[in-house]
Amino acid sequence: MPKKTIYDLPRDLSGKRILARFDLNVGIDERSGEIRNDRRIRAALPTLQNLLGRGAAVIGMSHLGRPKPGDAAKNAPFKMDHVAKRLGEYLQKPVLKANDVAGADAKSKAAALKPGEMLLLENVRFDAREQPKKDGSADETSAHEKAMSEFAAQLAELGDIYVNDAFGTLHNKDVSVLALPKAMKGKPRVIGLLVEKELKIVDDLLSSPKRPFIAIMGGAKVSDKINFIKVLLGKVDKLLIGGAMTYTFMLAQGKKIGSSKAEADKLNLARELVQAGAGKIVLPVDHLVADRFDKKAATKVVEGDIPDGWMGMDIGPATINKYEDEIRHAGTIVWNGPVGLFEWGEPFANGTNAVAHGMKVSAGTTIVGGGETAEAVEEMDMVDDMSHVSTGGGAFLKYVEDRKFKTLDQIEDR
DSSP, X not given: OOXXXXXXXXXOOTTOEEEXXXXXXXXXXXXXXXXXXXXXXXXXXXXXXXXXXXXXXXXEEOOOSOOOTTOHHHHGGGSSHHHHHHHHHHHTSOOEEOSSSSSHHHHHHXXXXXXXXXXXXXXXXXXXXXXXXXXXXXXXXXXXXXXXXXXXXXXXXXXSEEEEEOXXXXXXXXXXXXXXXXXXXXXXXXXXXXXXXXXXXXXXXHHSOOSSEEEEEOSSOSGGGHHHHHHHHTTOSEEEEOSTHHHHHHHHTTOOBTXXXXXXXXXXXXXXXXXXXXXXXXXXXXXXXXXXXXXTOOEEEEESSBOTTOEEEEEOHHHHXXXXXXXHTOSEEEEESOSSOGGGOTTTTHHHHHXXXXXXXXXXXXXXXXXXXXXXXXXXXXXXXXXXXXXXXXXXXXXXXXXXXXXHHTSOBO
């Protein structure tokens, strides 16, 4: 059922304090905290500008990186100061910054906000109560869950309305995306424009794609994307494989992979996927291989089996030509996962560069599924050439798999 969005709120939001969860987890220098890539900040602007323009006082929240609660020195680069400053530059107005998440500073600054002003809370993951406890005894887990509920209640006191515009975190169980909207039951709870767009893209992709519909799948492990692959095999006309997962499929078919990385315990799974695909799965016909895992390694191109002492690092030129031809004739292309070690540059990035360029010039609908793939497209300055580049890697995969999130269950239905 469609969820309410910010357009379902009253037109005039003056006097309302909106708790807005964004995904401002931008790429930073983890020593200085300087922002390297602000794509997610830019993605949050349409919702933010809309709310501020309607007179709302916005209290923004987000995580940044993987800080360890209580370690002030190591956490310094993960403070939200640089993010608040960059937001202010885009909004052309100051963005206030709280020195805590739900403490005295956040409360006083939130209470003092005027219509059209924004406050950004400190990194929500600085508070250990933001995320579920991963280990510990039953008593410790129970105590932590109680603390998470208390944290949610403290945050809920700050606002009158809840907005979730953090697509990249929808699959998480963090307080700011799950327990907080639960704690605000009875108050308006809606999604922002980015989340609405991301959900619609996937819904349309799976319900009425233009054909031929092809998917390009890269990355390291088959096991990380089992359900994603299964769903796609039921929808696509072809699934083109690249990346290190190639070698698990090859090994499952009895082919030699040299020193290439593969999931030896997932061979039966790979065979099942090939059988389930009924001819839809397309594997590389040649490979760029290296004599060791090093940027300066000797490389060559081989067809078929990979000889002993060599490891696959990228798809080869014949495969590039084959995949480019598939992309050229496709009506819809969805891509998740680099098809080679693109971060090492040439020659290891040739396959990923070719896929990106093929999608750039395609007349079809082109969708990039977030994560490393989005970073690669951003690095190549091709984001604007794609129909859609998702802001969430894991969330994109998860929503394609079953189109259900517990976090969305907390949002009001239309």
